[in-house]
Amino acid sequence: SGVGTLSGSYVAPKTVWLPAMKAKGLEISGTFTRQGGTISMDLQLTNKALQVMTDFAIQFNRNSFGLAPAAPLQVHAPLSPNQTVEISLPLNTVGSVMKMEPLNNLQVAVKNNIDVFYFSTLYPLHIVFVEDGKMERQLFLATWKDIPNENEAQFQIRDCPLNADAVSSRLQGSNIFTVAKRNVEGQDMLYQSLKLTNGIWVLAELRIQPGNPNLTLSLKCRAPEVSQQVFQTYETILKN
């Protein structure tokens, strides 16, 4: 399972994005983080070739949220055979936008002195959940009413034995904010909001019944195509 950061935002363990056999000996593992509003791509480069690697550079294809490197890929010294280096690449969201399928798909090109290599990875959507995503209560109620029912999507989060307060605080660590909490007929109803870096708001209702490990998540958004990935992010944060 993943590890938390100081701010509480969920960080998945690094996985292999580019196996050495597909990149003439260069292996790339990585994960994504968001801490205090700064998004990073945390990379591990390993040289499994017989020759030294130099002249690294990285580039992203256009993507749904305009994610782009905010600095060049800095590998300070040549990478010798069997050597591994850890790099934290800062990202911003001012790059070119193109809607990807799935929405969180990122296509990456990495070059070194040997060749150019390409890979795709999926980023957890919460890296684009902003810190000021708590919607004012009156606006929440008006927006909830205003978004048509066709735009509501419902999901089950199974096997999540957390109570409402634990759920609330864990989600807040990843910029999903509880706006109101009510108890109706024994079940807790959390009303939550989050905002994406492109200004899209997502409103949520999370139902928690005592003794039932399955939660019901209802999402309302004017851009309902984000709902599936938002649901997956809830699952990832709550189950890890």
Add this chain to the structure above:
Amino acid sequence: ELDDGLDEAFSRLAQSRTNP
């Protein structure tokens, strides 16, 4: 919290969602 009517509005929302 100030009693601005919003507490009541959230209760009504939660109620309506439980018993539509």
